[in-house]
Amino acid sequence: MRGQILGVDTRTGDGLVTGDDGRRYIFSPADWAHRGEPTIGAYVDFETSENRALSICPMPVAAPLTTSAPVDAVPFNDRNKYVAAALAFLLGTLGIHRFYLGQTGSAIAMIVLSCTVIGLLVTGPLALIDTIRYLMMSDVEFANRYPRKNV
Known part of the structure:
Protein backbone atom coordinates (compact mmCIF):
# COMPACT_ATOMS: atom_id res chain seq x y z
CA MET A 1 0.00 0.00 0.00
CA ARG A 2 1.09 3.57 -0.47
CA GLY A 3 0.70 6.47 1.89
CA GLN A 4 2.31 9.41 3.60
CA ILE A 5 4.12 9.77 6.91
CA LEU A 6 2.10 11.93 9.28
CA GLY A 7 4.49 12.09 12.20
CA VAL A 8 7.54 10.60 13.88
CA ASP A 9 8.47 10.71 17.56
CA THR A 10 12.10 11.89 17.60
CA ARG A 11 12.78 10.20 20.97
CA THR A 12 11.49 6.71 20.20
CA GLY A 13 11.39 6.67 16.39
CA ASP A 14 7.77 5.44 16.44
CA GLY A 15 5.55 7.02 13.86
CA LEU A 16 2.21 7.27 12.13
CA VAL A 17 1.49 6.81 8.45
CA THR A 18 -1.77 7.30 6.58
CA GLY A 19 -2.59 4.87 3.79
CA ASP A 20 -4.34 5.46 0.50
CA ASP A 21 -7.28 3.62 2.04
CA GLY A 22 -7.76 6.51 4.52
CA ARG A 23 -6.69 4.49 7.56
CA ARG A 24 -3.78 5.31 9.86
CA TYR A 25 -1.08 2.82 10.72
CA ILE A 26 1.60 2.93 13.41
CA PHE A 27 5.21 1.89 12.87
CA SER A 28 8.41 1.48 14.85
CA PRO A 29 12.02 2.08 13.75
CA ALA A 30 12.37 -1.65 13.00
CA ASP A 31 9.61 -1.30 10.35
CA TRP A 32 11.62 1.29 8.40
CA ALA A 33 13.29 -0.75 5.63
CA HIS A 34 15.54 1.98 4.26
CA ARG A 35 18.71 3.73 5.32
CA GLY A 36 18.15 7.06 6.98
CA GLU A 37 15.19 8.21 8.99
CA PRO A 38 11.56 8.72 8.03
CA THR A 39 10.54 12.32 7.45
CA ILE A 40 7.14 13.87 7.94
CA GLY A 41 5.29 14.27 4.65
CA ALA A 42 7.35 11.65 2.81
CA TYR A 43 5.43 9.38 0.46
CA VAL A 44 6.05 5.73 1.26
CA ASP A 45 5.18 2.22 0.19
CA PHE A 46 4.46 -0.28 2.95
CA GLU A 47 2.78 -3.53 3.90
CA THR A 48 0.02 -3.69 6.50
CA SER A 49 -0.80 -6.04 9.35
CA GLU A 50 -3.92 -4.96 11.22
CA ASN A 51 -3.10 -1.40 12.36
CA ARG A 52 0.67 -1.62 11.75
CA ALA A 53 2.76 -0.52 8.78
CA LEU A 54 5.60 -2.90 7.96
CA SER A 55 8.56 -2.79 5.56
CA ILE A 56 8.20 0.94 4.93
CA CYS A 57 10.18 2.23 1.94
CA PRO A 58 10.24 5.82 0.66
CA MET A 59 8.78 6.38 -2.79
CA PRO A 60 11.16 7.82 -5.37
CA VAL A 61 10.53 11.49 -6.00
CA ALA A 62 9.95 12.43 -9.62
CA ALA A 63 12.36 14.98 -11.03
CA PRO A 64 10.77 18.36 -11.68
CA LEU A 65 9.82 19.06 -15.26
CA THR A 66 12.19 21.43 -16.97
CA THR A 67 11.38 23.60 -19.91
CA SER A 68 13.65 25.42 -22.27
CA ALA A 69 11.92 28.77 -21.69
CA PRO A 70 11.33 30.40 -18.31
CA VAL A 71 7.77 30.12 -17.00
CA ASP A 72 7.16 33.86 -17.07
CA ALA A 73 8.74 34.45 -20.49
CA VAL A 74 6.69 36.64 -22.79
CA PRO A 75 5.52 34.74 -25.88
CA PHE A 76 6.41 36.34 -29.20
CA ASN A 77 3.71 38.69 -30.43
CA ASP A 78 3.68 40.97 -33.45
CA ARG A 79 1.37 43.41 -31.64
CA ASN A 80 2.29 45.99 -29.04
Whole structure:
Protein backbone atom coordinates (compact mmCIF):
# COMPACT_ATOMS: atom_id res chain seq x y z
CA MET A 1 0.00 0.00 0.00
CA ARG A 2 1.09 3.57 -0.47
CA GLY A 3 0.70 6.47 1.89
CA GLN A 4 2.31 9.41 3.60
CA ILE A 5 4.12 9.77 6.91
CA LEU A 6 2.10 11.93 9.28
CA GLY A 7 4.49 12.09 12.20
CA VAL A 8 7.54 10.60 13.88
CA ASP A 9 8.47 10.71 17.56
CA THR A 10 12.10 11.89 17.60
CA ARG A 11 12.78 10.20 20.97
CA THR A 12 11.49 6.71 20.20
CA GLY A 13 11.39 6.67 16.39
CA ASP A 14 7.77 5.44 16.44
CA GLY A 15 5.55 7.02 13.86
CA LEU A 16 2.21 7.27 12.13
CA VAL A 17 1.49 6.81 8.45
CA THR A 18 -1.77 7.30 6.58
CA GLY A 19 -2.59 4.87 3.79
CA ASP A 20 -4.34 5.46 0.50
CA ASP A 21 -7.28 3.62 2.04
CA GLY A 22 -7.76 6.51 4.52
CA ARG A 23 -6.69 4.49 7.56
CA ARG A 24 -3.78 5.31 9.86
CA TYR A 25 -1.08 2.82 10.72
CA ILE A 26 1.60 2.93 13.41
CA PHE A 27 5.21 1.89 12.87
CA SER A 28 8.41 1.48 14.85
CA PRO A 29 12.02 2.08 13.75
CA ALA A 30 12.37 -1.65 13.00
CA ASP A 31 9.61 -1.30 10.35
CA TRP A 32 11.62 1.29 8.40
CA ALA A 33 13.29 -0.75 5.63
CA HIS A 34 15.54 1.98 4.26
CA ARG A 35 18.71 3.73 5.32
CA GLY A 36 18.15 7.06 6.98
CA GLU A 37 15.19 8.21 8.99
CA PRO A 38 11.56 8.72 8.03
CA THR A 39 10.54 12.32 7.45
CA ILE A 40 7.14 13.87 7.94
CA GLY A 41 5.29 14.27 4.65
CA ALA A 42 7.35 11.65 2.81
CA TYR A 43 5.43 9.38 0.46
CA VAL A 44 6.05 5.73 1.26
CA ASP A 45 5.18 2.22 0.19
CA PHE A 46 4.46 -0.28 2.95
CA GLU A 47 2.78 -3.53 3.90
CA THR A 48 0.02 -3.69 6.50
CA SER A 49 -0.80 -6.04 9.35
CA GLU A 50 -3.92 -4.96 11.22
CA ASN A 51 -3.10 -1.40 12.36
CA ARG A 52 0.67 -1.62 11.75
CA ALA A 53 2.76 -0.52 8.78
CA LEU A 54 5.60 -2.90 7.96
CA SER A 55 8.56 -2.79 5.56
CA ILE A 56 8.20 0.94 4.93
CA CYS A 57 10.18 2.23 1.94
CA PRO A 58 10.24 5.82 0.66
CA MET A 59 8.78 6.38 -2.79
CA PRO A 60 11.16 7.82 -5.37
CA VAL A 61 10.53 11.49 -6.00
CA ALA A 62 9.95 12.43 -9.62
CA ALA A 63 12.36 14.98 -11.03
CA PRO A 64 10.77 18.36 -11.68
CA LEU A 65 9.82 19.06 -15.26
CA THR A 66 12.19 21.43 -16.97
CA THR A 67 11.38 23.60 -19.91
CA SER A 68 13.65 25.42 -22.27
CA ALA A 69 11.92 28.77 -21.69
CA PRO A 70 11.33 30.40 -18.31
CA VAL A 71 7.77 30.12 -17.00
CA ASP A 72 7.16 33.86 -17.07
CA ALA A 73 8.74 34.45 -20.49
CA VAL A 74 6.69 36.64 -22.79
CA PRO A 75 5.52 34.74 -25.88
CA PHE A 76 6.41 36.34 -29.20
CA ASN A 77 3.71 38.69 -30.43
CA ASP A 78 3.68 40.97 -33.45
CA ARG A 79 1.37 43.41 -31.64
CA ASN A 80 2.29 45.99 -29.04
CA LYS A 81 0.01 46.92 -26.17
CA TYR A 82 1.20 50.55 -26.23
CA VAL A 83 0.35 50.91 -29.93
CA ALA A 84 -3.06 49.35 -29.25
CA ALA A 85 -3.63 51.77 -26.35
CA ALA A 86 -2.62 54.80 -28.47
CA LEU A 87 -4.94 53.70 -31.29
CA ALA A 88 -7.78 53.17 -28.81
CA PHE A 89 -7.24 56.61 -27.30
CA LEU A 90 -6.89 58.53 -30.59
CA LEU A 91 -9.14 56.61 -32.99
CA GLY A 92 -11.05 54.38 -30.58
CA THR A 93 -14.56 55.46 -31.57
CA LEU A 94 -13.87 54.11 -35.06
CA GLY A 95 -12.60 50.78 -33.70
CA ILE A 96 -9.19 51.05 -35.38
CA HIS A 97 -7.49 49.50 -32.33
CA ARG A 98 -9.71 46.44 -32.66
CA PHE A 99 -8.73 46.00 -36.31
CA TYR A 100 -5.10 46.19 -35.14
CA LEU A 101 -5.74 43.41 -32.62
CA GLY A 102 -7.57 41.17 -35.08
CA GLN A 103 -11.05 41.69 -33.64
CA THR A 104 -12.64 42.52 -36.98
CA GLY A 105 -16.25 41.87 -35.99
CA SER A 106 -16.30 44.25 -33.03
CA ALA A 107 -14.28 46.81 -35.05
CA ILE A 108 -16.93 46.88 -37.80
CA ALA A 109 -19.65 47.20 -35.15
CA MET A 110 -17.86 50.21 -33.65
CA ILE A 111 -17.58 51.90 -37.07
CA VAL A 112 -21.29 51.39 -37.73
CA LEU A 113 -22.22 52.69 -34.27
CA SER A 114 -19.99 55.73 -34.75
CA CYS A 115 -22.22 56.93 -37.61
CA THR A 116 -24.76 58.17 -35.04
CA VAL A 117 -24.45 60.53 -32.10
CA ILE A 118 -25.84 57.90 -29.72
CA GLY A 119 -23.35 55.41 -31.13
CA LEU A 120 -20.50 57.82 -30.38
CA LEU A 121 -21.74 58.04 -26.78
CA VAL A 122 -21.35 54.24 -26.61
CA THR A 123 -18.08 53.78 -28.50
CA GLY A 124 -16.28 56.69 -26.79
CA PRO A 125 -16.37 55.19 -23.29
CA LEU A 126 -15.62 51.72 -24.75
CA ALA A 127 -12.48 53.08 -26.40
CA LEU A 128 -11.38 54.77 -23.16
CA ILE A 129 -11.94 51.53 -21.22
CA ASP A 130 -9.95 49.61 -23.84
CA THR A 131 -7.10 52.14 -23.54
CA ILE A 132 -6.89 51.73 -19.77
CA ARG A 133 -7.28 47.94 -20.00
CA TYR A 134 -4.40 47.57 -22.49
CA LEU A 135 -2.11 49.72 -20.33
CA MET A 136 -2.96 47.81 -17.15
CA MET A 137 -2.53 44.37 -18.75
CA SER A 138 0.78 42.54 -18.30
CA ASP A 139 2.85 41.77 -21.40
CA VAL A 140 2.26 38.02 -20.97
CA GLU A 141 -1.51 38.44 -20.63
CA PHE A 142 -1.60 40.77 -23.65
CA ALA A 143 0.39 38.33 -25.77
CA ASN A 144 -1.87 35.44 -24.73
CA ARG A 145 -5.13 37.34 -25.24
CA TYR A 146 -4.12 38.76 -28.64
CA PRO A 147 -1.89 36.06 -30.19
CA ARG A 148 0.41 36.50 -33.14
CA LYS A 149 -1.19 36.89 -36.54
CA ASN A 150 -0.78 34.00 -38.97
CA VAL A 151 1.19 35.29 -41.92
